[in-house]
Amino acid sequence: MRLHRNPLRVRGGMVVAIVITLMVIFISYIILQGTMTVGRLLQAVTHQNPDSIFEIDSYLVWSPKCQIPNVNPFHESIRRFIVGAESIICSKKPPLSNTLTHDDKVFLKIDADSILNYTSDPNHLSCCYSVVTRVNTPDWKIYNKTADNYYNVSECLDFNQKVYLSSEKEYVLVKCKDKSNNKEVYKNMHAVVQVKQEVKDKIEKVGTNDKTRLNILVLGLDSISRLNLLRTMPKTVAHLRRKGWLELQGYNKVGENTLPNLSAIFMGLNEEQLKDACWKTRHKKFDNCPLIWNNFSDLSYVTAYLEDTPTQSTFNFHKTGFVKPPTDFYMRPMMLAAEQLLPVKSRDFLNVCLGPTPTTEHILKYMTDFATVFKRALYFLVAWINNFSHNDSATPATMDKRILQFFEQLEDTGALNSTLVIFLSDHGMRWGSIRSTSVGWLEERLPFIYFWIPEWFRNAYPDSYANFITNKNRLTSPYDVHMTLRDVFQRSIQGNSSKIVKGCTGCPKCVSLFSEVPTERSCEDAGITPNWCTCTKYRIIPTKGKIVTQIANFVVSEINSKIYNLSNGTNVCAELAFHKVIQLKRQAASYHDDYIIVFETLPGAAVFEATVGKQGKKQDELTFQLKGGISRINRYTNQTECIDDAELKLFCFCA
Numbered sequence: 076m077r078l079h080r081n082p083l084r085v086r087g088g089m090v091v092a093i094v095i096t097l098m099v100i101f102i103s104y105i106i107l108q109g110t111m112t113v114g115r116l117l118q119a120v121t122h123q124n125p126d127s128i129f130e131i132d133s134y135l136v137w138s139p140k141c142q143i144p145n146v147n148p149f150h151e152s153i154r155r156f157i158v159g160a161e162s163i164i165c166s167k168k169p170p171l172s173n174t175l176t177h178d179d180k181v182f183l184k185i186d187a188d189s190i191l192n193y194t195s196d197p198n199h200l201s202c203c204y205s206v207v208t209r210v211n212t213p214d215w216k217i218y219n220k221t222a223d224n225y226y227n228v229s230e231c232l233d234f235n236q237k238v239y240l241s242s243e244k245e246y247v248l249v250k251c252k253d254k255s256n257n258k259e260v261y262k263n264m265h266a267v268v269q270v271k272q273e274v275k276d277k278i279e280k281v282g283t284n285d286k287t288r289l290n291i292l293v294l295g296l297d298s299i300s301r302l303n304l305l306r307t308m309p310k311t312v313a314h315l316r317r318k319g320w321l322e323l324q325g326y327n328k329v330g331e332n333t334l335p336n337l338s339a340i341f342m343g344l345n346e347e348q349l350k351d352a353c354w355k356t357r358h359k360k361f362d363n364c365p366l367i368w369n370n371f372s373d374l375s376y377v378t379a380y381l382e383d384t385p386t387q388s389t390f391n392f393h394k395t396g397f398v399k400p401p402t403d404f405y406m407r408p409m410m411l412a413a414e415q416l417l418p419v420k421s422r423d424f425l426n427v428c429l430g431p432t433p434t435t436e437h438i439l440k441y442m443t444d445f446a447t448v449f450k451r452a453l454y455f456l457v458a459w460i461n462n463f464s465h466n467d468s469a470t471p472a473t474m475d476k477r478i479l480q481f482f483e484q485l486e487d488t489g490a491l492n493s494t495l496v497i498f499l500s501d502h503g504m505r506w507g508s509i510r511s512t513s514v515g516w517l518e519e520r521l522p523f524i525y526f527w528i529p530e531w532f533r534n535a536y537p538d539s540y541a542n543f544i545t546n547k548n549r550l551t552s553p554y555d556v557h558m559t560l561r562d563v564f565q566r567s568i569q570g571n572s573s574k575i576v577k578g579c580t581g582c583p584k585c586v587s588l589f590s591e592v593p594t595e596r597s598c599e600d601a602g603i604t605p606n607w608c609t610c611t612k613y614r615i616i617p618t619k620g621k622i623v624t625q626i627a628n629f630v631v632s633e634i635n636s637k638i639y640n641l642s643n644g645t646n647v648c649a650e651l652a653f654h655k656v657i658q659l660k661r662q663a664a665s666y667h668d669d670y671i672i673v674f675e676t677l678p679g680a681a682v683f684e685a686t687v688g689k690q691g692k693k694q695d696e697l698t699f700q701l702k703g704g705i706s707r708i709n710r711y712t713n714q715t716e717c718i719d720d721a722e723l724k725l726f727c728f729c730a
C-alpha cells in the first residue's frame with residue numbers, strides 16, 4: 076500500500092502483479108481478474124485518504140522541487156458542487172439604440188427595426204442623449220477617497236434617428252419616451268471608442284505600427300481556476316487549443332486576491348513593496364505606482380483600462396483608486412454612471428445587467444471596437460471582468476459562447492496579427508463549499524492563463540517561441556508575466572536584443588516567458604509564498620491531540636493581534652475565540668515541518684485557513700510561525716458592516 080505514493084512505482088507494481096498472476100493461473104481469465112483487483116485497490120486508496128487522489132493522476136509540473144498534480148476537473152470529490160447556472164437575460168427586447176462608425180465618424184443611431192417593440196406608433200417615439208464625462212478633482216494634491224468617483228451628465232439633447240458624436244464624446248446615455256403618454260420606454264448607455272485629440276497627437280508621433288512591435292491586450296476574468304475554466308467554458312478552451320494559444324499549466328497565484336496579483340503582473344511588486352513604492356496607506360491614490368503601461372505609453376502606445384463593478388474594482392474596493400485617469404481610455408465614469416442611472420439587475424450581489432445590456436457586453440464590445448479603431452496604432456489595453464465569476468463558480472458557463480464569440484471577433488478585426496493577447500484569471504474561488512475540499516484548495520491557487528503570440532513574432536523569434544512552449548509545464552507566476560511585458564517593452568525599443576529580461580523587485584529570479592524557466596524552480600524562486608505554493612504535498616492528519624490546539628491558539632492570537640492593530644485598539648470588532656478544527660494537513664520534510672490548518676472561530680463562525688511552520692521538538696518548547704497571510708474562506712456577509720477597511724473586514728465580527 077505504501078507504494079501508491081509514487082505513481083511510477085504504482086504502475087511498476089501493477090506490471091509485476093500482472094506478470095506474477097499470469098504465471099500462476101490461466102492467462103486470459105487472470106488478466107481480467109488482475110485488472111479488477113488493481114482497479115479495486117486504487118479505489119480503496121482513494122477512499123481511504125482523499126488527498127491521495129492527486130497521487131494517482133499525472134502531473135502538471137514535475138521536478139525535484141515542484142510537483143503539481145493534474146486533477147480531473149470532474150473529480151468525484153467535487154462533483155456534487157458542480158451545478159448548472161441559469162443564464163441571465165437583461166431584456167427580452169432588441170436594443171433600440173446603438174452606435175455606428177462611418178468614415179471614422181461615430182454616430183448614435185435609433186434602430187428602426189426595433190421601434191415597434193417599444194411603442195405602438197413610431198411617430199410617438201422621442202429620444203434624447205446626454206454625454207457622460209469624468210470630472211477630475213481640480214487639485215491633485217488635495218483629494219479624498221471619492222476622487223475617482225465623479226462624473227457629469229450633460230443635458231439631454233433630442234435627436235431623430237441618427238446623430239453625430241464628436242470625438243470628445245465617449246460615453247452617452249440615451250433615453251426614449253412615448254409621447255402619447257409621456258412614459259419612458261427605453262434607457263441605455265453606450266461606450267464609444269473615440270480618437271480624441273490627445274490620442275491623435277500621440278499616434279502621429281510614431282506613425283503606423285510597422286509590425287516589429289507587439290500590441291498588448293489583456294482580458295482578465297475574476298476568480299476562475301484552471302479547472303473551473305475546463306468545466307464551465309469548454310467551447311472557449313477548445314477554440315483556444317485549436318487556434319494554437321499557449322497555456323501555462325503550472326501558473327500559481329502569488330496573493331490573496333486581485334490586487335496583489337495585478338500588482339505583480341503590472342508592477343512586479345508584492346503587496347508590501349507596493350506599499351513602500353507608491354501606496355503608503357489604503358487611502359492613498361495609485362497614481363504614482365509604476366504601472367508598466369505607463370512605460371508603454373511613453374513609447375506612444377495608446378492605453379486603456381476597463382473594469383466593471385466600479386465599487387468592487389481592483390483599485391477602488393475600499394481604496395481611493397486613481398485621481399487622474401491612469402490610461403488614455405478609462406471606462407470607470409461610464410460604469411459608475413451606468414450603475415447609478417440605469418435599472419440594474421443583480422445576481423450574487425453583482426450587477427449583471429446595466430439597463431438592457433449585460434455588464435460584460437459593454438466591456439467585450441468596447442474591446443473589439445478598440446482593436447478595430449486602433450488597428451494601425453500601438454496599444455496596451457487591460458480589461459478586467461468581475462461580473463460573472465466572483466462569487467459563483469457555475470456562472471462562467473453562461474458566458475462560454477460569448478467569450479468564444481469575442482475571440483472570433485477579435486480575430487476578424489485583424490488584432491491577432493499584431494497583438495500579444497493574455498487571457499487569464501487571478502485566482503480560483505476563494506469561498507464557498509468547493510473551497511474547503513482538497514481539490515478546492517488547489518484550485519484557488521491555480522488560475523488559468525493563455526497567451527496568443529502573433530505569427531510574425533513566432534517566425535522572427537523562433538527561440539523565444541520555443542522557450543514559451545517549454546514553459547507550459549514549468550512552475551510559473553504572475554511575476555513571470557510581468558517580466559514578459561518588460562521583455563516586449565524592451566524589444567519595442569531595441570528589436571532583437573539578446574539581453575535576457577530577468578528579475579523584478581517582487582521576484583528577483585523571475586524571467587520573461589520568452590526565455591526558459593528553470594526546471595529546478597521552487598516556489599520561493601517564483602515569488603510564491605508557502606501558503607499559496609501548490610508544489611508540495613500535504614497529508615491530512617487527525618485533528619486530535621495537543622499540537623492541534625497549540626497551532627489553532629497560535630493563529631487565533633495572531634488574528635486577534637491583527638484585529639487590535641487594524642482597529643487602533645478600539646473595541647469595534649469582537650475578540651475571536653477558537654471553536655473547532657475543520658481540517659489539519661501536514662507537510663514534513665528534513666528542513667521544515669509545516670501545517671495547514673482550517674478552523675472556525677466564535678462569535679460569527681468565521682472559517683480561516685493558515686499555513687503554520689513549527690520549530691522545536693519538545694511539546695512544551697514549540698514555537699510557531701505564520702507562512703504567509705491568513706485566509707478567510709467563508710463569506711463575511713453582513714457581520715462587518717461597522718467598519719470600512721478591506722483587510723479588517725476579513726477578521727472583524729462587529730461587537
Ligand SMILES: *[C@@H]1O[C@H](CO)[C@@H](O)[C@H](O)[C@H]1NC(C)=O
Pocket residue numbers: 167168169189191192
Ligand atoms: C419585436 O418586434 C418584432 C416586429 O414587430 C416582432 O417580430 C418581435 O417578436 C418583437 N420582439 C419582442 C421580444 O417583442
Ligand SMILES: *[C@@H]1O[C@H](CO)[C@@H](O)[C@H](O)[C@H]1NC(C)=O
Pocket residue numbers: 212213218219220221222
Ligand atoms: C471629497 O472631496 C470632494 C471635492 O474634491 C468634496 O466635494 C467631498 O465633499 C469630499 N468628501 C469627503 C468625504 O470629504
Ligand SMILES: *[C@@H]1O[C@H](CO)[C@@H](O)[C@H](O)[C@H]1NC(C)=O
Pocket residue numbers: 210227228229230
Ligand atoms: C456638468 O455639465 C453641465 C451641463 O452640461 C455644465 O454646465 C457643468 O459645468 C458641468 N460640470 C462640470 C464639473 O464639468
Ligand SMILES: *[C@@H]1O[C@H](CO)[C@@H](O)[C@H](O)[C@H]1NC(C)=O
Pocket residue numbers: 365369370561564
Ligand atoms: C518604467 O518607467 C519607470 C518610471 O519612469 C522607470 O523607473 C522604470 O525603470 C521603467 N521600466 C522599464 C522596464 O523600463
Ligand SMILES: *[C@@H]1O[C@H](CO)[C@@H](O)[C@H](O)[C@H]1NC(C)=O
Pocket residue numbers: 423424466467468469506507508
Ligand atoms: C453567492 O452568493 C449568494 C448570496 O450570498 C449565495 O446564495 C450563493 O450560494 C453564493 N454562491 C456560491 C457559489 O458561493
Ligand SMILES: *[C@@H]1O[C@H](CO)[C@@H](O)[C@H](O)[C@H]1NC(C)=O
Pocket residue numbers: 488489490492530
Ligand atoms: C492576418 O493574418 C492572416 C494570416 O497571416 C491574414 O490572412 C489576414 O489577412 C491578416 N489580417 C489582417 C487584418 O491583416
Ligand SMILES: *[C@@H]1O[C@H](CO)[C@@H](O)[C@H](O)[C@H]1NC(C)=O
Pocket residue numbers: 535536537538571
Ligand atoms: C533574432 O535573433 C535570433 C537569434 O540570434 C535569430 O534566430 C532570429 O532570426 C532573429 N530575428 C530577427 C527578427 O532578427
Ligand SMILES: *[C@@H]1O[C@H](CO)[C@@H](O)[C@H](O)[C@H]1NC(C)=O
Pocket residue numbers: 633634636637640
Ligand atoms: C501589531 O502591532 C504590534 C506593535 O506594532 C506588532 O508588534 C505586532 O506584530 C502587530 N501584530 C500583527 C498581527 O500585525
Ligand SMILES: *[C@@H]1O[C@H](CO)[C@@H](O)[C@H](O)[C@H]1NC(C)=O
Pocket residue numbers: 641642643645718720
Ligand atoms: C486607524 O487609524 C488609521 C490612521 O489614523 C485610520 O486611517 C483608520 O481608519 C483607523 N481604523 C479604524 C478601524 O478606526
Ligand SMILES: *[C@@H]1O[C@H](CO)[C@@H](O)[C@H](O)[C@H]1NC(C)=O
Pocket residue numbers: 713714
Ligand atoms: C445579518 O443577516 C442575518 C441573516 O441574513 C440576519 O438575521 C441578521 O439580523 C443580520 N444582521 C445585521 C446586523 O444586519
Ligand SMILES: CC(=O)N[C@H]1CO[C@H](CO)[C@@H](O)[C@@H]1O
Pocket residue numbers: 297332333334335387388389392461721
Ligand atoms: C474584484 C476583486 O477580487 N477585488 C479584490 C481586490 O482586492 C481587495 C483587497 O485588496 C479584495 O477585497 C477584492 O475582493
Ligand SMILES: CC(=O)N[C@H]1CO[C@H](CO)[C@@H](O)[C@@H]1O
Pocket residue numbers: 162163422423425427433434435436462463464470473474477
Ligand atoms: C454572474 C453573472 O450573472 N454574470 C453575467 C455577466 O454578464 C454576462 C453578459 O455579458 C452574463 O451572461 C453573465 O451571466
